[in-house]
Amino acid sequence: MPMKGGRNGEKRLEILKSAAAAFRRRGYYGASVDEIASALHMTKGNLYYYFKDKEDILFACHEYALDLLLGMLRKVENNPHPPQEKLRRVIVGFVHMMIDELRGTALTMDVQALSVGRRKKVIAKRDRFDRGIRRIIREGIDSGIFRPSDPKLATFAILGSINWIPYWFDPYGEATSVEIGEEFAEHLISGLLNHKNGAARA
Secondary structure (H helix, E strand, C coil): CCCCHHHHHHHHHHHHHHHHHHHHHHHHCCCHHHHHHHHCCCCHHHHHHHHHCCHHHHHHHHHHHHHHHHHHHHHHCCCCCCCHHHHHHHHHHHHHHHHHHHCCCCCCCCHHHCHHHHHHHHHHHHHHHHHHHHHHHHHHHHHEEECCHHHHHHCCCCCCCCCCHHCCCCCCCCHHHHHHHHHHHHHHHHHEEEECCCHHHC
């Protein structure tokens, strides 16, 4: 869900980021509400003022991340940049969101822990993001910038690579989210380029 402005919105976002870090370290089932609250110097009772329960926090983490991604995707698709630049911006933005906003937590994190209705909402938004990447790749193929390929499989490769970052990412490492995002974009896009096309080489 979008984070509303004001102190309540800021505190909810602070809780989400703390929870995302705890989920990354211990998994959804291993992380306790007490642990999340303690990291913020809050009591569990205070935390429940902002969220009903742990599932509510998990759902809000997914909603917040996916709303950011879909907003970023809309801006990229509405921009007149060539397909390879659109895809680069999406990849760099996705990596930044995962590392800086969700503290290295995968977007696929513990979706099965959500109730059926909430799980469907999360999956629907993930599918919208997936389809947006496919559209960009299809645009690149149609324009000759990307080589002929299956946009669905190419999108799976991109999302799979980025969603694996939390399994090796070290928040105390030297590389920034932008550096990691640019490096991933370079590798992932280079495999799509149609090198027979002069525009792609340029």
